[in-house]
Amino acid sequence: MAEQKATPLLKDELDIVIPTIRNLDFLEMWRPFFEPYHLIIVQDGDPSKVIKVPEGFDYELYNRNDINRILGPKASCISFKDSACRCFGYMVSKKKYIYTIDDDCFVAKDPTGKDINALEQHIKNLLSPSTPHFFNTLYDPYREGADFVRGYPFSMREGSSTAVSHGLWLNIPDYDAPTQLVKPRERNTRYVDAVLTIPKGTLFPMCGMNLGFNRDLIGPAMYFGLMGDGQPIGRYDDMWAGWCTKVICDHLNLGIKTGLPYIWHSKASNPFVNLKKEYKGIYWQEDIIPFFQAVKLPKECTTVQQCYLELAKEVKAKLSEIDPYFTKLADAMVTWIEAWDELNPTGPGASSAAPAAAK
Ligand SMILES: O=c1ccn([C@@H]2O[C@H](COP(=O)(O)OP(=O)(O)O[C@H]3OC[C@H](O)[C@H](O)[C@H]3O)[C@@H](O)[C@H]2O)c(=O)[nH]1
Numbered sequence: 001m002a003e004q005k006a007t008p009l010l011k012d013e014l015d016i017v018i019p020t021i022r023n024l025d026f027l028e029m030w031r032p033f034f035e036p037y038h039l040i041i042v043q044d045g046d047p048s049k050v051i052k053v054p055e056g057f058d059y060e061l062y063n064r065n066d067i068n069r070i071l072g073p074k075a076s077c078i079s080f081k082d083s084a085c086r087c088f089g090y091m092v093s094k095k096k097y098i099y100t101i102d103d104d105c106f107v108a109k110d111p112t113g114k115d116i117n118a119l120e121q122h123i124k125n126l127l128s129p130s131t132p133h134f135f136n137t138l139y140d141p142y143r144e145g146a147d148f149v150r151g152y153p154f155s156m157r158e159g160s161s162t163a164v165s166h167g168l169w170l171n172i173p174d175y176d177a178p179t180q181l182v183k184p185r186e187r188n189t190r191y192v193d194a195v196l197t198i199p200k201g202t203l204f205p206m207c208g209m210n211l212g213f214n215r216d217l218i219g220p221a222m223y224f225g226l227m228g229d230g231q232p233i234g235r236y237d238d239m240w241a242g243w244c245t246k247v248i249c250d251h252l253n254l255g256i257k258t259g260l261p262y263i264w265h266s267k268a269s270n271p272f273v274n275l276k277k278e279y280k281g282i283y284w285q286e287d288i289i290p291f292f293q294a295v296k297l298p299k300e301c302t303t304v305q306q307c308y309l310e311l312a313k314e315v316k317a318k319l320s321e322i323d324p325y326f327t328k329l330a331d332a333m334v335t336w337i338e339a340w341d342e343l344n345p346t347g348p349g350a351s352s353a354a355p356a357a358a359k
């Protein structure tokens, strides 16, 4: 009898969100891994441009006209001419999990030469607990062939629910423009076979290129901040989302993992263009990071939306002195939550639903 093909993990519970300004030929390489899943394509830039999607994929595509039609005035919180627009895909999705990937990211090979199913590894990361409260020196204890090491308290071995799985990149690393400028030929060839939980109380630079998350647990915090057209900075959308998300995960006892899986990042964007987008962010972040490190969310904040609205208040009060942009950003954070709740009145991440109690 023909061997039954296993149903892909989370086939009907996960959407793949892709921000794009190009044709999506890159999907051909991902077809064996992505074809069973539903895609949400967020077309940025000129809405009259036709984006070609390879045959056989199940997808919905939204361009700027669609975003404006669906959100009305609230569309102002969704960036234009910047990959930050991808967060619209998180909002319209109705699934429990999201995987987002850039269209210049391809299937990487592991040291044995085997194609890496990045989506499968993200799902494994998300379906197993995290250890934000006590560091396991043998990395992720829930992986095959690993465990908690001696001295790890048994009372802490259940871990926390995992909200985010942050993957990495071979070939072109996600460097900022100054680093790209001084190291134009540097390529990441180092494959590190590890998955780590980012400890509670520690921030990290979240890259949106190869990212999975549990939309039920943390979706409303995944607002990729106002960038691109009409904004003073770019390429800090995912960083902003990562800092907000980590502070909220720490408050709600949720975990964030980084490490495997790797993708092959093929295209280095122009470092001079990137420098123009990033430069204000490079010195603003010296004040932004201490702000996030100092944030204390009230214990009354028990849902992601409540935490996020509290954060927006703090941003407006404490970061606006850096630049009026932060007042605009704080307002956009509130608009994002309003739009999220409008589109998800009772669905995953609905504000009334407190996050699932951590395991
Ligand atoms: O105006 C735009 C430009 C690009 N996109 C889409 O976003 C994805 C990333 O674009 P690209 O690979 O050209 O930029 P990178 O510099 O490599 O991206 C990094 O910095 C920006 C983001 O944080 C990103 O996640 C990082 O990887 C790609 O799918 C483009 O089609 C867009 O939607 N609008």
Ligand SMILES: [Mn+2]
Residues within 6 Å of the ligand: 102, 104, 265, 267, 268, 269
């Ligand atoms: Mn890229």
